[in-house]
Structures are given as structure tokens and as C-alpha cells.
Amino acid sequence: MSQDPETAVRYQVVDEVAVLTIDFPPVNALGAPMREGMVRRLEQAGEDASVKAIVVIGANDRFVAGADIREFGKPRVGPTLQRIQGLMETSVKPVVCALDGHALGGGLELALAAPFRIAAVRAKVGLPEVTLGLLPGGGGTQRMTRMVGPDVALDLILSGRHISATQALDLGIVDAVTQGDLRMDAIAFAKAKAAEGGPFPKAIEREDKVAGTDRALFEQTRAANARKWAGTVAPFKIVDCVEAASTMAPRAGLEFEREAFELCLNAPSRAAQVHLFFAEREAAKVIGLDPAVRPRDIRKVGVIGAGTMGGGIAMSVINSGLNCVLLDATQEGLDAGLDKVRGNYATSVKRGSRTQAQIDAALALLSTSLDYAAFSDCDIVIEAVFENMAIKQEIFGKLDAVCKPGAVLATNTSALDIDEIAAATKRPQDVIGTHFFSPANVMRLCENVRGAKSSDETIATVMAFAKRIGKVPVLAGNCEGFIGNRILKIYGQEADLILEEGATPWQVDKALKGFGFPMGLYLMRDMSGLDVGWRMRQGRIEAGALDTSSAEYPPLADQLCEAGRFGQKTGAGYYRYEGRDATPDPEVEQILATIAQKKGTPRRSFTDEEIVEQILSAMVNEGAKILEEGIAQRSSDIDVTYIYGYGFPKHRGGPMFWASQLGLGRILEVVRANHARFGDRWKPARLLEARVTAGQDWDGKPVASAR
Numbered sequence: 001m002s003q004d005p006e007t008a009v010r011y012q013v014v015d016e017v018a019v020l021t022i023d024f025p026p027v028n029a030l031g032a033p034m035r036e037g038m039v040r041r042l043e044q045a046g047e048d049a050s051v052k053a054i055v056v057i058g059a060n061d062r063f064v065a066g067a068d069i070r071e072f073g074k075p076r077v078g079p080t081l082q083r084i085q086g087l088m089e090t091s092v093k094p095v096v097c098a099l100d101g102h103a104l105g106g107g108l109e110l111a112l113a114a115p116f117r118i119a120a121v122r123a124k125v126g127l128p129e130v131t132l133g134l135l136p137g138g139g140g141t142q143r144m145t146r147m148v149g150p151d152v153a154l155d156l157i158l159s160g161r162h163i164s165a166t167q168a169l170d171l172g173i174v175d176a177v178t179q180g181d182l183r184m185d186a187i188a189f190a191k192a193k194a195a196e197g198g199p200f201p202k203a204i205e206r207e208d209k210v211a212g213t214d215r216a217l218f219e220q221t222r223a224a225n226a227r228k229w230a231g232t233v234a235p236f237k238i239v240d241c242v243e244a245a246s247t248m249a250p251r252a253g254l255e256f257e258r259e260a261f262e263l264c265l266n267a268p269s270r271a272a273q274v275h276l277f278f279a280e281r282e283a284a285k286v287i288g289l290d291p292a293v294r295p296r297d298i299r300k301v302g303v304i305g306a307g308t309m310g311g312g313i314a315m316s317v318i319n320s321g322l323n324c325v326l327l328d329a330t331q332e333g334l335d336a337g338l339d340k341v342r343g344n345y346a347t348s349v350k351r352g353s354r355t356q357a358q359i360d361a362a363l364a365l366l367s368t369s370l371d372y373a374a375f376s377d378c379d380i381v382i383e384a385v386f387e388n389m390a391i392k393q394e395i396f397g398k399l400d401a402v403c404k405p406g407a408v409l410a411t412n413t414s415a416l417d418i419d420e421i422a423a424a425t426k427r428p429q430d431v432i433g434t435h436f437f438s439p440a441n442v443m444r445l446c447e448n449v450r451g452a453k454s455s456d457e458t459i460a461t462v463m464a465f466a467k468r469i470g471k472v473p474v475l476a477g478n479c480e481g482f483i484g485n486r487i488l489k490i491y492g493q494e495a496d497l498i499l500e501e502g503a504t505p506w507q508v509d510k511a512l513k514g515f516g517f518p519m520g521l522y523l524m525r526d527m528s529g530l531d532v533g534w535r536m537r538q539g540r541i542e543a544g545a546l547d548t549s550s551a552e553y554p555p556l557a558d559q560l561c562e563a564g565r566f567g568q569k570t571g572a573g574y575y576r577y578e579g580r581d582a583t584p585d586p587e588v589e590q591i592l593a594t595i596a597q598k599k600g601t602p603r604r605s606f607t608d609e610e611i612v613e614q615i616l617s618a619m620v621n622e623g624a625k626i627l628e629e630g631i632a633q634r635s636s637d638i639d640v641t642y643i644y645g646y647g648f649p650k651h652r653g654g655p656m657f658w659a660s661q662l663g664l665g666r667i668l669e670v671v672r673a674n675h676a677r678f679g680d681r682w683k684p685a686r687l688l689e690a691r692v693t694a695g696q697d698w699d700g701k702p703v704a705s706a707r
């Protein structure tokens with residue numbers, strides 16, 4: 001966005017105070033025109049004899065959201081943030097930053113270089129750079145540490161969380177908080193500081209909070225997080241920078257931070273996490289939606305099924321301040337569901353993530369019922385019962401009869417046909433899938449699945465509703481498994497077949513964890529229990545819907561279950577267990593060798609890299625098919641789905657982004673080689689071949705231009 005620097009930062013003198021108003025939509029990011037405007041206006045205020053003090057404030061009730069993320073990876077233009085900070089820090093006239101809305105990242109760093117900060121009570125501040133694979137590169141690791149001390153600084157910068165104005169006041173990050181007119185109060189505050197006279201405080205020169213720091217804090221932090229941070233760059237460098245702030249002279253510390261910031265900026269994880277930042281926001285936008293369509297207002301939500309999923313969905317709803325009525329078939333079901341909800345809340349109070357007051361307020365919004373009539377005034381009803389089509393169709397028939405016209409009728413099904421469910425109603429235009437992930441009160445993904453007859457208004461309504469309850473919405477087309485579970489099936493199938501070729505479950509788990517998955521596939525299967533999937537497969541085999549004779553059918557899980565090895569809960573599954581401690585079991589290797597022998601599958605050793613490349617290439621090939629079939633709107637939607645629903649490591653950007661970084665040509669090579677060995681299961685997606693032939697990235701742009 002090119003904007004004139006002098007409209008990006010407006011200048012007005014009020015009662016001998018220069019008011020610099022930053023107006024750089026959409027979030028007052030530190031884009032080049034805004035930075036240039038700040039330099040010009042600060043110099044103008046310094047030279048203006050009528051000015052005794054300076055206030056910096058943001059337009060549109062927000063301060064500054066940080067660096068302009070769209071500039072990363074591009075040639076740097078315009079003055080640096082450091083130039084602006086130097087002007088404020090050396091100003092002979094007191095500078096007061098007035099914070100409203102959000103002061104984040106470089107926006108907060110800008111304010112920390114001013115001698116004074118006053119915040120509106122509704123303001124939030126934070127240093128969220130770590131979520132982008134970065135660290136505060138505008139002096140934030142140095143000034144924040146010197147203001148609040150290394151332990152609080154580590155917590156704020158490593159978590160990247162936003163804190164309230166009053167918390168910032170308690171920590172000494174802001175000097176005052178106002179419930180009144182921020183602009184007027186900032187002007188009065190600045191005038192008072194001018195009257196008191198200098199010298200004015202400089203955070204970068206404070207020593208009281210860092211003197212005598214025990215350096216063991218940093219080693220302990222690194223050791224405690226080594227596994228969680230494996231494969232990332234920024235968290236480790238953040239600890240180094242906070243240590244530098246506690247042990248080096250100010251200028252040396254700032255230089256140390258600059259070098260560390262550059263290292264993060266150039267790391268693949270920054271590109272991946274910035275990709276995810278924009279991808280998450282893009283995913284909420286529906287391509288081709290009638291621009292005149294507005295989401296329906298959602299005030300009251302109905303949830304059917306007080307089980308784990310229904311209870312979790314209800315929690316997400318009431319946590320966001322919406323009324324919710326939870327229905328179950330029996331009073332026992334309702335009671336059990338409520339007990340689980342209360343148990344979850346008690347845990348969050350214990351952990352300090354929620355206060356009792358917050359929980360009481362949320363629970364006050366929750367009512368229960370055994371009678372569908374309770375749904376008559378709901379704006380949306382979400383069905384979360386067994387994955388059984390007949391039961392779902394019966395429920396949707398009842399909803400059709402009791403719900404008001406225009407109410408959205410949503411199903412939480414994870415794979416069943418939305419159109420078949422919609423056919424049980426006379427209002428298919430109001431029916432849609434809203435697939436939540438367990439635990440639904442924690443997992444952020446909401447996979448909204450459009451039926452053939454889902455109206456634009458219904459689609460717009462559930463996309464907005466998902467955001468309203470703090471979820472990340474992705475729109476999927478109606479096919480078996482939608483986006484996420486369709487790829488999950490390939491992920492599991494290819495891993496299982498690699499076992500038959502010679503890898504072990506523990507080696508596959510090690511390779512996947514080394515790539516960045518929070519938990520290996522087989523350990524996770526053992527934890528959730530192998531018998532659930534086994535029973536579902538038995539049902540499908542009895543119904544003649546599953547051919548177990550094909551070479552592509554991995555019989556290991558069935559054989560483990562037939563031996564009573566259901567996973568952790570029976571002391572053995574893929575692993576053997578002492579309590580929760582899993583150990584590799586040679587017996588499983590023996591079973592695999594027998595399976596391979598019967599199939600005539602040659603066995604060989606695998607490197608971790610081969611395992612990762614083989615499994616992820618299969619996932620990416622399926623992703624390409626999902627894209628070409630229009631099941632996903634864009635490749636980045638597949639990334640968002642897999643990161644927020646299935647634990648794909650954020651610092652890898654998602655399966656499709658990972659493939660882009662590796663090169664689609666390499667993916668096609670792996671797919672073609674496996675196609676030659678294994679046949680059509682590995683048939684290359686037409687879109688993958690087309691993009692490689694054209695030298696384009698997933699979205700048809702020339703590869704060099706990818707972000």
C-alpha cells in the first residue's frame with residue numbers, strides 16, 4: 001500500500017503539545033510510509049518552538065500492530081524503526097505514546113523507546129514475534145528485559161501473548177491507564193512531564209531489574225523446552241537475547257539482538273510461519289461468495305449430544321459469550337456431559353488459564369434440555385452424536401420440524417455425506433457441516449463442509465460463527481473425509497505400508513517427531529486405543545465395504561487387536577507398556593516380517609528422511625487432488641487444516657507449503673517413482689504434474705514469486 005507519509009502520520013498542535021496521529025490502515029503497521037511519516041513528524045515537533053511535548057497516538061482506536069509483515073523477504077525501503085526510536089529517546093521534549101486497541105511487536109517496541117506510555121484500559125500489548133518465527137528485533141528483548149526483569153521478559157516474549165493494560169501497568173510497562181479520553185489524557189500527561197522537565201527515563205539504560213541475574217535461568221529455560229522447540233530457531237535466540245540484556249551493555253545488547261533477528265528473518269521457519277499468518281486469514285474468505293450476502297446474526301446456539309465433542313463445542317460457545325442450550329437423549333447423558341464440562345473448567349482454573357469468575361460467567365450462559373422444543377429460538381443447532389447416518393437423519397428431521405426459519409442446521413460429522421443428511425430436511429439450503437476437532441474447547445480448527453445445496457448465507461454464517469467462537473474456519477467440499485481426514489487416511493496408510501517394507505513403528509515415530517510432529521503416529525494410536533478403529537473396520541468388512549485381501553490393506557492393526565493388543569490401555573499395542581512408558585516390542589517386528597513374507601514384500605532399511613519424504617509426498621499428492629477437485633479453495637487452506645486440526649508443525653507451514661519449499665518437482669519425482677512401484681495408489685495428481693510442467697507454484701504463480 002503506497003500512502004503519503006504525511007497522511008500516514010498526521011500532525012496537530014494542541015495546547016503546546018504536538019499530537020502525531022498514525023493512520024495507516026488496516027492496523028497501523030510499521031510500513032515504510034508510516035515510518036517515514038514518523039521521522040518527519042518527530043523532527044517537525046522537535047523544531048516547532050510552540051511545542052513543549054509530543055504525543056504519539058493511533059487512529060481508529062488502535063496503536064500499532066507491529067512491523068508490516070508484508071515487507072518481510074523484500075528489499076528494505078525507508079527509515080528503520082531504530083531511527084524513529086533514536087529520535088524519541090534523544091528528544092529534549094518529553095514523548096508520550098498513547099496506546100489503544102493493540103500495541104504489538106514493533107508497535108510496542110516503538111512505545112518502549114519513548115520515555116512515557118499511557119494506555120486506554122481496553123488496550124492490549126504484547127511481543128508476538130515468536131508466532132511468526134521471529135523475535136522482537138526493535139529492541140524489545142533488551143528494553144522489555146530491563147523494564148520487567150529476565151524471567152517476566154522470557155515469559156512474555158516466548159509466549160507472545162497479549163496482556164491487558166492493567167497487567168502492563170502492574171509490570172511497569174506503561175506509566176498510566178485511563179478509562180477516559182485517551183487523547184486528552186495523553187496531552188495532559190505530556191504537559192505535566194514537560195513541566196517537570198528532564199532528563200526523561202530511558203528503558204534501555206535501566207539496570208535495577210537485570211543486576212545480579214542468575215544465569216542458570218537461561219540454561220534451565222533452554223533445557224526445559226529443548227524438545228518442544230526442536231527444529232525452530234526463534235525461541236532459542238529469544239533466550240540468548242534476554243540473557244544478553246541481562247549481561248551486556250545496552251548498545252552491545254541491541255547489536256546482539258539485531259544479529260539474532262536477522263538469523264531468524266532468514267530461517268525457513270519465518271517464511272513458514274508468516275505464510276501461516278496470512279493463510280489463516282485467507283481461509284476465512286469464501287471465493288465466489290455473493291458480495292451482497294451477509295452472515296446471519298448468531299445469538300443462541302443449540303448443541304445436540306452432551307458427549308466429549310458436544311460438551312467441548314458448548315464450551316467454545318459459552319466461552320465466547322454466546323447463549324447455549326445443550327440437549328441429550330437422557331438425563332444421565334446430560335449429567336455426565338455437564339460433569340465433564342465442569343471438570344474441564346476446574347482444570348483450567350488450576351492451571352490459571354481461566355479465573356473462577358470467567359467460568360461462572362460462561363456457565364451462566366449454558367442451559368440443558370431433553371426436549372427439542374428448546375431449540376425453537378436457536379440461530380444455529382450443531383449435531384454432535386454418533387457417526388451413524390440413520391441417527392443423524394432422524395435428528396435432522398426433528399430439527400427441521402422445530403427450528404425457526406433461517407436457523408442453520410449443522411452437523412459435526414467427521415466424514416459422512418452432508419447431502420444425505422440435508423436430504424432428511426425440507427431446508428437443505430440451511431444444512432452444513434461444522435467439523436470440530438477433539439478436544440473441541442481447545443483445538444482451533446473448524447472445518448466447515450458445504451453441501452450441494454448449502455446457501456451462500458449459510459456458508460457465510462458458519463464461517464463468521466467459527467471466528468466468533470475463536471476457531472480458525474476452513475471451507476471444505478463434501479467428499480469422504482473432507483480435507484483433513486482424507487489426508488489423514490493417506491498419512492496412516494503410507495506409514496503402515498512402510499512398516500511392511502522394513503521400517504519399525506518406533507523408527508517412523510522418531511522420524512515424524514524429528515520433523516516436528518508433537519507425537520508419533522503409532523504412539524498416538526496406542527494412546528487413543530486400536531480397538532475403536534478395529535471395530536469400525538470389522539463393521540465395514542461385514543458389510544462388504546472393505547477389501548482386506550488387497551496388497552494395500554495393512555493387516556498389522558487387525559492382528560494386534562485380534563491378539564488383544566489394544567494399545568496403552570491393555571499394556572500392549574504397537575509398543576509394550578509399563579504404565580505410560582512405551583518400549584519397542586520385538587514381537588511386533590516379527591508380526592511385520594510375517595506379513596511382508598506373505599505379501600512377498602521385499603524388506604529394506606529406511607533413513608528418517610526417506611520415511612518423512614515418502615509419507616509427506618503421499619499426503620501432498622492427495623492434497624493436490626483435493627485442490628484440483630475443488631474440495632479445498634486454496635492450497636494454503638490445506639495447510640491451515642493440517643496445522644490447526646492435526647498438529648502439523650507450524651514452523652513447517654503445512655504440507656503444501658513444505659512441498660513448495662522442497663520444490664514441487666522433487667515431490668513429483670517421489671510420487672512417480674512410487675507410482676511405478678506400487679501402481680495407482682500413487683498416481684500423480686494432474687494438478688501436481690501441471691504445476692511442475694509450467695514451473696508454477698500451487699496457486700499458478702511462477703515459482704520465483706512465491707512469498
Ligand code: T1G
Pocket residue numbers: 026027029065066067068069070081102104105106107109128129132134135136137138140278281282
Ligand atoms: N502487517 C501487515 N498486515 C497485517 C498485520 C501486520 N503486522 N497485522 C494484521 N495485518 C492485516 C491482516 O493480514 C488482515 O489483512 C488485516 O490486517 C486485519 O487483520 C520489528 C519484526 C493486530 C491483533 O504479529 O495479531 O513487529 O486479510 O484480521 O482480528 O520486532 O492482526 O484484511 O487483507 O488479524 O482485528 C508483530 C499481527 C509483527 C501482530 C488485529 N505483530 N496482527 O486483529 O484483524 S513482527 C504481529 C495481529 C514485528 C518487530 C517485529 C492482528 C491484530 P486482510 P486481522 P484483527
